Amino acid sequence: xxxxxxxxxxxxxxxxxxxxxxxxxxxxxxxxxxxxxxxxxxxxxxxxxxxxxxxxxxxxxxxxxxxxxxxxxxxxxxxxxxxxxxxxxxxxxxxxxxxxxxxxxxxxxxxxxxxxxxxxxxxxxxxxxxxxxxxxxxxxxxxxxxxxxxxxxxxxxxxxxxxxxxxxxxxxxxxxxxxxxxxxxxxxxxxxxxxxxxxxxxxxxxxxxxxxxxxxxxxxxxxxxxxxxxxxxxxxxxxxxxxxxxxxxxxxxxxxxxxxxxxxxxxxxxxxxxxxxxxxxxxxxxxxxxxxxxxxxxxxxxxxxxxxxxxxxxxxxxxxxxxxxxxxxxxxxxxxxxxxxxxxxxxxxxxxxxxxxxxxxxxxxxxxxxxxxxxxxxxxxxxxxxxxxxxxxxxxxxxxxxxxxxxxxxxxxxxxxxxxxxxxxxxxxxxxxxxxxxxxxxxxxxxxxxxxxxxxxxxxxxxxxxxxxxxxxxxxxxxxxxxxxxxxxxxxxxxxxxxxxxxxxxxxxxxxxxxxxxxxxxxxxxxxxxxxxxxxxxxxxxxxxxxxxxxxxxxxxxxxxxxxxxxxxxxxxxxxxxxxxxxxxxxxxxxxxxxxx
Amino acid sequence: xxxxxxxxxxxxxxxxxxxxxxxxxxxxxxxxxxxxxxxxxxxxxxxxxxxxxxxxxxxxxxxxxxxxxxxxxxxxxxxxxxxxxxxxxxxxxxxxxxxxxxxxxxxxxxxxxxxxxxxxxxxxxxxxxxxxxxxxxxxxxxxxxxxxxxxxxxxxxxxxxxxxxxxxxxxxxxxxxxxxxxxxxxxxxxxxxxxxxxxxxxxxxxxxxxxxxxxxxxxxxxxxxxxxxxxxxxxxxxxxxxxxxxxxxxxxxxxxxxxxxxxxxx
Numbered sequence: 001x002x003x004x005x006x007x008x009x010x011x012x013x014x015x016x017x018x019x020x021x022x023x024x025x026x027x028x029x030x031x032x033x034x035x036x037x038x039x040x041x042x043x044x045x046x047x048x049x050x051x052x053x054x055x056x057x058x059x060x061x062x063x064x065x066x067x068x069x070x071x072x073x074x075x076x077x078x079x080x081x082x083x084x085x086x087x088x089x090x091x092x093x094x095x096x097x098x099x100x101x102x103x104x105x106x107x108x109x110x111x112x113x114x115x116x117x118x119x120x121x122x123x124x125x126x127x128x129x130x131x132x133x134x135x136x137x138x139x140x141x142x143x144x145x146x147x148x149x150x151x152x153x154x155x156x157x158x159x160x161x162x163x164x165x166x167x168x169x170x171x172x173x174x175x176x177x178x179x180x181x182x183x184x185x186x187x188x189x190x191x192x193x194x195x196x197x198x199x200x201x202x203x204x205x206x207x208x209x210x211x212x213x214x215x216x217x218x219x220x221x222x223x224x225x226x227x228x229x230x231x232x233x234x235x236x237x238x239x240x241x242x243x244x245x246x247x248x249x250x251x252x253x254x255x256x257x258x259x260x261x262x263x264x265x266x267x268x269x270x271x272x273x274x275x276x277x278x279x280x281x282x283x284x285x286x287x288x289x290x291x292x293x294x295x296x297x298x299x300x301x302x303x304x305x306x307x308x309x310x311x312x313x314x315x316x317x318x319x320x321x322x323x324x325x326x327x328x329x330x331x332x333x334x335x336x337x338x339x340x341x342x343x344x345x346x347x348x349x350x351x352x353x354x355x356x357x358x359x360x361x362x363x364x365x366x367x368x369x370x371x372x373x374x375x376x377x378x379x380x381x382x383x384x385x386x387x388x389x390x391x392x393x394x395x396x397x398x399x400x401x402x403x404x405x406x407x408x409x410x411x412x413x414x415x416x417x418x419x420x421x422x423x424x425x426x427x428x429x430x431x432x433x434x435x436x437x438x439x440x441x442x443x444x445x446x447x448x449x450x451x452x453x454x455x456x457x458x459x460x461x462x463x464x465x466x467x468x469x470x471x472x473x474x475x476x477x478x479x480x481x482x483x484x485x486x487x488x489x490x491x492x493x494x495x496x497x498x499x500x501x502x503x504x505x506x507x508x509x510x511x512x513x514x515x516x517x518x519x520x521x522x523x524x525x526x527x528x529x530x531x532x533x534x535x536x537x538x539x540x541x542x543x544x545x546x547x548x549x550x551x552x553x554x555x556x557x558x559x560x561x562x563x564x565x566x567x568x569x570x571x572x573x574x575x576x577x578x579x580x581x582x583x584x585x586x587x588x589x590x591x592x593x594x595x596x597x
Numbered sequence: 598x599x600x601x602x603x604x605x606x607x608x609x610x611x612x613x614x615x616x617x618x619x620x621x622x623x624x625x626x627x628x629x630x631x632x633x634x635x636x637x638x639x640x641x642x643x644x645x646x647x648x649x650x651x652x653x654x655x656x657x658x659x660x661x662x663x664x665x666x667x668x669x670x671x672x673x674x675x676x677x678x679x680x681x682x683x684x685x686x687x688x689x690x691x692x693x694x695x696x697x698x699x700x701x702x703x704x705x706x707x708x709x710x711x712x713x714x715x716x717x718x719x720x721x722x723x724x725x726x727x728x729x730x731x732x733x734x735x736x737x738x739x740x741x742x743x744x745x746x747x748x749x750x751x752x753x754x755x756x757x758x759x760x761x762x763x764x765x766x767x768x769x770x771x772x773x774x775x776x777x778x779x780x781x782x783x784x785x786x787x788x789x790x791x792x793x794x795x796x797x798x799x800x801x802x803x804x805x806x807x808x809x810x811x812x813x814x815x816x817x818x819x820x821x822x823x824x825x826x827x828x829x830x831x832x833x834x835x836x837x838x839x840x841x842x843x844x845x846x847x848x849x850x851x852x853x854x855x856x857x858x859x860x861x862x863x
Contacts (some may be wrong), residue, residue, distance in 0.1 A: 062830040137827040143804060144787040144828060150723075151787075151829050237805025240752075241786045242723065245745065253788060253803055267668040287664070289672035296682055318790065320782075320801050324706040327701060334693045341689040342682070344653065349681075351660040353673035358599045358665065366603060366661060370610075373653045377646040384696055385706040387639040390797040393790060393825040424749035439606075454623035457643075459794025461825045464833035471821050472626045472794060480623075480795050551672035558671055 020106035021533050022091045025113050027424065029087030030417075032113075034469040034499065036120055039078035045492050052485025054466040062465045063152040064133035065196020070153075071126075073138030074161070077267065081118055081409055085274040086172065086210065087116060089416055090203040092424065096523035097540045099188025099199045099563075101534045104181040108174050115171035122164040123152060129156035137463065139264070142235035142256050146227040150241060162225040164562060169214045169221075176214075179207040188522075190543030194298070196317040196564070197521045197547040198291060199416075201298055205305045206270045212309065213266035220259030227251070256320055261312035269308040271405050273301055275412035276343060280370040281547075282415045283347050285519045286362035287354030288558050290548035292346045300339035300346075307336045318387045333383030340376050344369065355551070355558070360434035361475050361517075364415025366441040368408055373402025374446075378453060393463075396456020399449045407445040414441070414498065421505065422512030423523055426530045429505040437498045444491035448484050455480075518559045521547050525561050598667035603658035607658035611651055629816035629841065634703035639659040642696050649692075670697075707798075710811035714777035717770070720751055720781070721789035721802035724831030726822060727751070728770050730851060731764025737781065738857070742804065745785060749861045764851055770822060770839045772814045773847040779811040790826035793839055799825050814841040 014033040016024060020539075046068055050060040060068075091109065094100050103109045126133035135152035136145035144151045147159055183204045187196075197203075233251035240246070242390040248585040284291040313321060314330040347369050356362065378400040381387040391397065414437070421429050455477075460470065467473055467481075528539040541563040542555060555569060618624075626634055652855035664672075716737055718729040729751050731737045738753055738760020750767075753760045772778055782791050784802035792799035800810045824835035840848070 051835070062833070066827070066830060066832075135830070141788055141827075147787070190710050239786050239804045240722075240742065240745040243747060245743070249743075251803060254806075286670060290674065290676045292675065293677040293682055296677065318800050320806050321802045326704055326708070330701065330704070331697065334697055337693055338686060338689050342686060345682075345685045348653070348656055348660060349675075349678075351657070351664060353675065354660075354664045355666055355670055355672040356600070356661060356664050358603060359662070361605070365658065366607075369657055370607060370654055373657075374650055377650055380646050380696060381639060381642040384638065384642055384700040386635055386700045386707060388644050389707065389799060390635060390639065392799060393792075439712045443606065443610070447613070451617065451623070454618060457625055457639075459792070461625055461792065461823055461833075463827045465830075466833055469834055469836045470823065474622050476622050548676070551674050553674050 010595060018110060020102070020110045022095050022103045022106070022109060023424070023533075026090075027073055027108050028113050029091060029116065030084055030089075032117060032120060033080050033088060036075055036118065036123075038495070038499065039083070039124075040072050040075035040080060041492055041495060043068045043075070044373050045489055047072065048485040048488040049464065051467075052482045053096065054468070063135060064132070065465045066137070066463070067133050067152050067157070070135050070138050071100070071123075075123070076406065076456070076566035077138065077271070078165070079123060080247050080323050081174065081271045081405070081413075082210075083116060084268070084286035084413060085271060085409070086179065086203065086207060089114065089199070089274060089278060089413075092420065093197075093199050093523065094179055094182050094203060095534060096526070096531065097197050097521055097547075098183065098186065098191050098541060099522050100182060100186035101414045101536060101540065103178050104186055109178050112171050112174035112178065115174065119164045119167035119171060122160055122167060123288065126153070126157045126160040126164075129160065131155040131157055134158040134161045139260060140224065140256075141260075142224060142251075142253050143239055143241075146224060146236055147239070147241050147246065153309055153410060159225065159228055162221045162228070163220050164219060166225075170219045174213055176207040179203060180211065180545075180562055183207075188540050188543060191522075191562075193427060194295070195543060195546045197277070198280040198294070198301075199274070199277040200298055201301055202273040202275070202280075205301050206273040209266045209273070209305050209308065212271050212442065213263045213270065216259045217263035223259075224256060229475060237400045254316070254321055257321075258313070261315045262309075265312040265315065266305075266308050268401075269304055272408050273366070275409045276301065277579075278416040278419075279365055279372075279412040280343075280347065280350075281521070282361050282365035282412075282419055283350050283369070284548055284550065285363065285517055286357045286359060286421075287351055288357070288518075288550050289350055289354040290550050292349035292352075292388065293342075294546065296342055300342045303339040304336060307332060311336060311383075314383050314385070314388070317385050318392050328383035330383060337376070337380060337383075344373055344376070357444070357518075360429070360431060360438060361415045361419035363435065363438045363442075363464055364411045364418065365421050367438060368411035368415065371403050371411055371442075371445060372408040374450075375400060375408050379404065390459065391456055393461055394456035395452040395460045395462055395498055396463045398458060399452030400454075403445065403449050407441075407449065411442070414438070417502070419517070420523070421502070422516050423526075423529060423531070425506045425509070427505055427509030428516070429509060430501050431499040433497055434564065437501065438492050440494035440497075441491055444487045447487040448491065451480055451484060488527055515561075518557070520545075520549055520559050520561050522562055525563050599623070600662050604658040604662040607654050607661070607687075612652045615647075615651070626795045627796065627816070628797065629814060629818065629820060630793075630798070631718040631813040631815055632705065632707070634699075635797045637792075638696075638700040638703045641699060641740075645692055645696060686784055688796060704810075710779040710809065711777045713809055714779040715773070716779050716781060718751070719770075719780050719782045719791050719802065720785065721791065721824070721828075722785040723787065723829050724785075724824070724835040725767075726770070726789075726791065726835070726837040727768075728766040729857075730764040730766070730854075731759075732856060734759055734762055734766055738763050740783070742785070751857075752784075753857050753861060755857075755861065757813075761856065763857045764854045765857065765860060766854050768837070770837055771850050772839065772841045773844040774814055774817050774841050776844070777813045779809055782808045787828050788826050788836065789824045789828045791822060792825040793820060793822045795820045795839075801826055817841050817843065
């Protein structure tokens with residue numbers, strides 16, 4: 001990075017709008033993603049109003065219901081979760097946590113945000129065009145998404161959706177290349193890969209996955225756009241729509257599903273791995289205890305990423321693909337449960353014999369463990385191919401993916417926002433409002449999504465505008481739907497409290513200390529809070545230890561920052577063990593107890 | 598205080614979940630096919646994950662309470678324990694094998710229809726299901742999506758001698774009790790999914806392809822087939838009655854339905 005890049009030059013525009021500072025870009029990504037996420041949340045309220053009180057709201061008809069359903073799914077998964085975890089947390093944390101002054105390519109980084117914003121604008125434009133946004137489901141399965149008048153929004157809506165996705169992929173690729181290069185090339189002296197905080201590992205592995213997965217969506221999206229715009233038939237066989245033979249033939253709808261899920265399943269892990277990393281750091285820091293099994297945590301994430309690329313067709317067990325695929329994909333899917341379970345065990349073992357501070361970030365860390373447990377476990381019946389046959393495309397699936405990649409991921413995101421808020425803004429958030437936000441969200445999420453598992457077992461299909469035709473529903477179902485709707489609106493209101501808390505605290509909150517949590521990682525050791533544009537002032541930090549030296553026996557305080565050399569510690573030893581000094585974990589250098597890097 | 602509250606809430610959530618499940622209000626519809634193996638594999642999976650859900654959340658509740666912050670206390674420095682990790686991986690792997698083995702066995706039967714099964718064609722379109730039964734020759738005639746027209750909604754190939762005696766039903770699916778049935782599932786337009794919750798089976802109807810599943814209806818009565826794949830604004834209305842009858846009643850009903858020869862005159 002050139003010196004010129006980091007001189008505090010320019011006025012308001014170049015510092016806060018067209019900034020190349022990774023921290024500003026991170027905040028831009030986060031605010032944009034939260035706002036579009038708020039829009040997605042409002043859509044879910046309207047969906048729930050219809051399901052709780054069918055027919056009471058004139059503006060929700062089957063067409064607009066399926067349009068809102070589609071937009072809700074796509075907004076939440078791609079434009080909120082992916083963008084906030086990689087663009088928001090990735091941008092803020094990577095350079096600060098590895099001791100870099102900025103991303104490897106600051107200009108590309110800025111471009112990534114503006115291209116992302118463009119994709120959001122194109123996405124939102126679909127609400128203003130004739131016919132409205134597409135209502136073909138967020139999975140965009142052709143022929144429904146490819147043929148005129150097959151689904152709502154089959155004119156402008158679907159085309160804008162696909163164009164927006166293509167633009168988003170361009171933004172994500174710019175970001176991803178940047179994150180990967182920065183982690184590999186810009187780590188400070190002493191920051192070996194196996195000393196990186198798990199947040200960085202999660203974001204790094206997810207970025208690598210994104211670079212491999214998004215091209216499949218790109219290809220599928222462009223082909224689907226051609227089927228829409230140019231009348232090609234990549235995915236369309238001979239069909240008769242609304243009594244009319246269409247001049248299409250030779251395409252295969254399953255081809256799109258393979259392309260979509262080759263992206264779509266890794267996408268789940270692109271969201272979950274950064275969340276896992278963030279949750280690991282929250283749990284370790286606020287338990288005042290090293291993360292249990294650091295090496296196993298890194299290996300588990302890598303294993304999840306690798307296996308995550310060979311499980312995609314478990315979304316297609318009843319799609320009509322060759323049924324023998326079912327054996328392979330069921331086995332690969334259930335194998336991925338093992339590294340996922342390792343992570344859960346290790347979080348619990350991190351809490352074991354810890355000194356757990358139940359502040360707001362930690363509450364969300366606990367919430368993450370609980371919701372990831374139920375969300376992850378309910379993936380097992382869906383992966384075990386024969387059990388998926390009755391459950392596929394029922395409310396069981398809705399409960400599963402909302403808990404695991406919606407609620408659990410948001411637990412990590414909220415926890416992370418509260419955790420790093422003092423560093424980003426230099427002010428503390430309002431503790432009581434934060435706790436209120438947590439409790440309503442956590443308990444409410446169970447109230448919303450747990451009953452859906454039972455409805456799924458009963459055989460209630462998902463994506464139903466109403467349940468009137470289903471003859472096998474017990475009479476209590478409408479009461480249950482009202483209860484779920486009330487819970488959903490309450491949880492929604494809690495998110496408004498969260499946003500209000502963020503805005504109020506950023507302006508009026510109590511001034512934060514440089515390291516309010518007593519954390520070890522480098523971002524808490526910056527010369528000023530918030531950190532300066534170049535992060536470190538005159539000299540970049542040197543790293544002497546791993547990221548989890550909490551409650552090291554013999555050390556004076558219950559944490560040792562990564563940039564504290566061994567020699568300076570030995571001075572403060574309460575009881576130096578014979579010839580050893582303060583021992584860290586088993587790693588080269590640490591065992592030798594010296595300043596060797 | 599805070600720790601106690603957190604633990605109590607976790608325990609209450611677990612109890613609430615168990616009570617709601619045990620109330621049985623929303624649970625399997627009574628099984629009306631031979632697929633008790635599907636129910637078995639699913640119940641086994643639900644039991645295992647239910648146990649893990651309860652145990653892990655209770656452990657979490659315990660840890661939060663037991664190791665709550667105390668000013669004077671200090672966490673135990675424990676970076677790892679490879680032996681414990683290996684044991685936990687072993688237990689998890691064992692659990693996975695216990696789930697997979699019966700599941701895959703049941704699946705292998707699910708995808709292998711018996712030879713003597715009655716073949717029935719299911720045709721999905723926005724937003725209804727129709728059915729085609731083989732005539733006295735016991736064979737379904739060839740069909741081709743390019744031949745679909747208002748007069749020939751199934752796109753039956755009239756040059757195929759096996760086609761003319763085929764029998765059509767535009768409203769209901771009737772099935773003889775106790776006889777294996779294999780469905781040949783097609784779609785005219787977009788993807789649908791033919792799901793009979795009481796039989797536990799579903800399969801997508803994909804244009805350009807013929808997909809299959811088989812079952813034996815074991816209980817006489819009226820059931821419901823619904824669509825389980827988003828197919829447009831009528832998705833939630835796309836359903837069809839399924840009637841399982843004595844063989845004689847089934848034959849009688851079938852004899853009253855129109856044949857291809859009677860309806861689709863070129």
